[in-house]
Amino acid sequence: MPQMNMIEAIRSGLDVVMTRDSNTVILGEDVGYFGGVFRCTDGLQRKFGEHRVIDAPIAEGGIIGTAIGMGVNGLRPVAEIQFADYIYPGFDQVVSELGRLRYRSGGDFFSPVTIRTPCGGGIRGGQTHSQSPEAIFTHISGIKTVMPSNPYDAKGLLISSIESDDPVIFFEPKRIYNGPFDGDPDKPAVPWTSHPKGEVPNGYYTVPLGSAEIVESGDELTIITYGTLVHIAQAAAALVGVNAEIIDVRTLAPLDTRTLTESVKKTGRCLIAHEATRYSGFGAELTATVQEECFYHLEAPIERVAGWDTPYPHAFEWQYFPGQKRFAAGIRKVMEAK
Amino acid sequence: MTRKSRLHIPHPSARPGDKPDFSYLNLSPAGAADKPAIDVPTREIEHLSLELVRVLDDDHHALGAWNPNLDPEKLQVGLRWMLLNRVFDERMWQIQRQGKITFYMQATGEEAVSIAQGMALRAGDMCFPSYRNQGLFLLRGTKLVDMMCQCLSNTRDMCKGRQLPVLYHNKDANIFSLSGNLATQYPHAVGWAMASAIKGEDHIAASWVGDGSTAEADFHHAITFAAIYQAPVILNIVNNQWAISTFQGFAGGERRPFAARGIGLGIPGIRVDGNDFLAVYSATLWAADRARRGGGPTIIEHVTYRGGAHSTSDDPTKYRPKDEWKSFPLGDPVERLKQHLIVEGHWSDEQHEEVIDEYRVKVLAAWKEAQKFGTMTEGPFLDPSEMFDDVYADIPPHLEEQRRQMLALEE
Numbered sequence: 110m111p112q113m114n115m116i117e118a119i120r121s122g123l124d125v126v127m128t129r130d131s132n133t134v135i136l137g138e139d140v141g142y143f144g145g146v147f148r149c150t151d152g153l154q155r156k157f158g159e160h161r162v163i164d165a166p167i168a169e170g171g172i173i174g175t176a177i178g179m180g181v182n183g184l185r186p187v188a189e190i191q192f193a194d195y196i197y198p199g200f201d202q203v204v205s206e207l208g209r210l211r212y213r214s215g216g217d218f219f220s221p222v223t224i225r226t227p228c229g230g231g232i233r234g235g236q237t238h239s240q241s242p243e244a245i246f247t248h249i250s251g252i253k254t255v256m257p258s259n260p261y262d263a264k265g266l267l268i269s270s271i272e273s274d275d276p277v278i279f280f281e282p283k284r285i286y287n288g289p290f291d292g293d294p295d296k297p298a299v300p301w302t303s304h305p306k307g308e309v310p311n312g313y314y315t316v317p318l319g320s321a322e323i324v325e326s327g328d329e330l331t332i333i334t335y336g337t338l339v340h341i342a343q344a345a346a347a348l349v350g351v352n353a354e355i356i357d358v359r360t361l362a363p364l365d366t367r368t369l370t371e372s373v374k375k376t377g378r379c380l381i382a383h384e385a386t387r388y389s390g391f392g393a394e395l396t397a398t399v400q401e402e403c404f405y406h407l408e409a410p411i412e413r414v415a416g417w418d419t420p421y422p423h424a425f426e427w428q429y430f431p432g433q434k435r436f437a438a439g440i441r442k443v444m445e446a447k
Numbered sequence: 448m449t450r451k452s453r454l455h456i457p458h459p460s461a462r463p464g465d466k467p468d469f470s471y472l473n474l475s476p477a478g479a480a481d482k483p484a485i486d487v488p489t490r491e492i493e494h495l496s497l498e499l500v501r502v503l504d505d506d507h508h509a510l511g512a513w514n515p516n517l518d519p520e521k522l523q524v525g526l527r528w529m530l531l532n533r534v535f536d537e538r539m540w541q542i543q544r545q546g547k548i549t550f551y552m553q554a555t556g557e558e559a560v561s562i563a564q565g566m567a568l569r570a571g572d573m574c575f576p577s578y579r580n581q582g583l584f585l586l587r588g589t590k591l592v593d594m595m596c597q598c599l600s601n602t603r604d605m606c607k608g609r610q611l612p613v614l615y616h617n618k619d620a621n622i623f624s625l626s627g628n629l630a631t632q633y634p635h636a637v638g639w640a641m642a643s644a645i646k647g648e649d650h651i652a653a654s655w656v657g658d659g660s661t662a663e664a665d666f667h668h669a670i671t672f673a674a675i676y677q678a679p680v681i682l683n684i685v686n687n688q689w690a691i692s693t694f695q696g697f698a699g700g701e702r703r704p705f706a707a708r709g710i711g712l713g714i715p716g717i718r719v720d721g722n723d724f725l726a727v728y729s730a731t732l733w734a735a736d737r738a739r740r741g742g743g744p745t746i747i748e749h750v751t752y753r754g755g756a757h758s759t760s761d762d763p764t765k766y767r768p769k770d771e772w773k774s775f776p777l778g779d780p781v782e783r784l785k786q787h788l789i790v791e792g793h794w795s796d797e798q799h800e801e802v803i804d805e806y807r808v809k810v811l812a813a814w815k816e817a818q819k820f821g822t823m824t825e826g827p828f829l830d831p832s833e834m835f836d837d838v839y840a841d842i843p844p845h846l847e848e849q850r851r852q853m854l855a856l857e858e
Contacts, residue, residue: 160645163676166671166675168668168671170664171634171665171669171671171672173634174631174634174635174637174638174668174669175634175637175638175668178575178637178638178640178641178652179639179641180638181573181623181635182638182639182642182643183646184646186638201628202631205626205628205631206626206635210624211838212837212838213614213624213626214605214606214616214618215604215605215607215609216607216836217605217618217624218624219840250838253839274840363839363843363844363845363846364845366844366845
């Protein structure tokens with residue numbers, strides 16, 4: 110089985126879909142000749158031509174707006190927004206157009222746009238290259254929101270996203286592009302070759318949207334998380350020595366509620382974690398869902414571990430990032446509660 | 448020059464009680480503007496964004512290079528569609544005033560834009576309209592009954608009760624879904640046109656915004672993308688002088704005509720007499736030919752006047768002279784085409800009145816028919832369970848659950 114990092118897996122996914130469907134096009138800043146600032150589209154313009162891998166001007170609203178028009182005209186656009194922090198100029202096009210078109214036209218029109226965008230911190234990106242704005246998008250009806258945590262899922266979920274007739278916001282946690290990250294920035298970087306999910310088939314396969322994955326089985330605690338924090342959760346659970354069931358949400362909207370709630374009903378304890386800011390974060394939705402479905406099975410209050418409610422500070426990245434220490438404290442708190 | 452900077456607050460030339468004053472409009476005589484070849488470089492025709500392309504003169508004769516020399520029969524067809532648009536609007540306005548629909552918007556005074564442009568475009572060309580383009584829907588075969596049912600949000604509503612009145616769409620007729628947010632359709636038109644070029648087709652796109660909406664970021668995104676990729680698209684700016692209560696100066700119309708918005712990007716701009724059916728038709732055909740043959744986008748500014756209120760929720764007597772439209776130097780597009788046909792011997796007042804009467808009957812009959820599919824108070828009613836459809840291609844579990852919850856409460 111070939112080994113790929115997340116960048117190679119995403120590129121492979123794009124390559125596979127573009128080879129199968131000549132209507133698939135890519136557009137975004139620096140995606141063409143250069144191959145993207147994170148290299149996810151490297152070589153694709155040489156292979157598929159300038160009409161299918163299109164360098165765009167620096168106008169995220171224009172990228173998303175024109176992608177919608179292309180989708181209405183039968184293409185299957187994959188728009189790249191260079192950093193999730195840059196997506197806001199296109200926000201109205203996502204909320205008022207992309208998410209509404211099928212509904213408002215009684216099902217007559219739709220535009221199957223996938224928006225790929227790198228998110229998250231841990232790369233010394235400061236407050237404009239580190240954000241995790243996924244909750245802003247899960248709040249929009251008509252949009253699907255996806256965030257993979259490893260190369261295998263990244264490729265399979267990306268192919269499902271592009272093939273979906275619904276619009277998808279596909280968040281790529283950039284800290285784990287090149288390797289899994291356990292939350293300790295002082296340790297040497299670990300490549301994906303050391304991880305089972307770094308094994309990625311060359312050809313076509315899908316990971317279905319709307320399905321969470323139990324990454325580790327356990328019976329003492331359920332940890333619900335996604336993206337980079339899946340790996341921190343594993344490290345923190347090992348550190349504390351708790352037999353945790355760790356669930357990677359993978360698709361935030363629509364949510365695979367059953368996998369989460371069945372686990373919490375089994376373990377009776379739940380910790381919810383994300384890198385994004387805590388207040389009105391996606392964890393609030395997860396917490397409410399677990400509370401509604403599992404209240405009488407809970408033996409402790411649901412615990413949340415998240416980014417602080419500040420912008421992402423350049424100088425205090427590791428104080429901000431919900432790393433192993435904060436994670437472990439959260440685990441102990443939920444385990445000690447009577 | 449003063450010695451200090453100062454904030455300039457634009458003011459319209461007349462407010463309620465003032466004598467209307469359109470001296471700010473730069474008007475070229477009919478027939479004066481030259482008509483360039485479609486492959487001419489933009490820099491050689493920048494003057495067309497500052498002048499005014501007009502064909503019909505004050506005596507209703509057609510003059511100059513932009514005269515499309517249409518058959519009288521075709522002009523009669525155009526006049527009839529404009530009349531249907533106007534009669535339809537008048538009736539729907541009354542219907543709203545009777546409380547039978549919640550909201551309406553008229554195109555009064557701007558009918559030439561939709562009808563002449565619709566006739567100059569091909570059926571395969573995709574339209575991304577604004578909310579005063581009902582003429583396009585009519586012209587492309589949307590039934591009066593269907594438009595009325597949309598305004599009623601009834602069981603035959605194309606939008607399944609999800610949209611404010613007038614936010615129509617017609618996929619089969621290649622007319623996009625109206626949003627209600629302004630200028631969002633502009634980049635869609637450009638993207639659609641880019642896709643047409645990518646696929647090697649010769650269909651073009653056309654879109655419309657008002658003078659006010661040119662201030663939106665989407666307008667600027669759209670013209671930038673259109674210029675970069677030379678997208679086959681016609682980008683229309685319907686300058687009807689008023690954006691609700693703010694005059695066109697608040698969108699930057701005081702300094703330079705809207706037609707010149709693309710000059711810095713190398714997009715040709717044509718400023719056209721929007722109430723001159725022949726000029727609008729001709730400018731559109733020029734831009735369409737240019738786009739179809741790889742010449743890229745054109746911006747057309749239609750200088751016209753919003754003859755009515757912005758919408759049924761608006762009262763223009765609060766912010767502009769009551770009789771301002773009567774003083775508008777470019778008149779009324781319906782009246783001007785009518786008079787042109789009369790002086791050419793192809794129309795008469797009697798014929799005109801007959802058509803209006805015929806359309807009033809037709810529109811009234813359609814209204815009676817439309818109400819059979821449900822009104823705001825009388826059934827049949829839409830099934831509320833359908834409100835969960837079409838959010839996604841397939842209904843996800845959480846929406847299925849919410850539908851179940853809602854239906855349980857309905858019982």
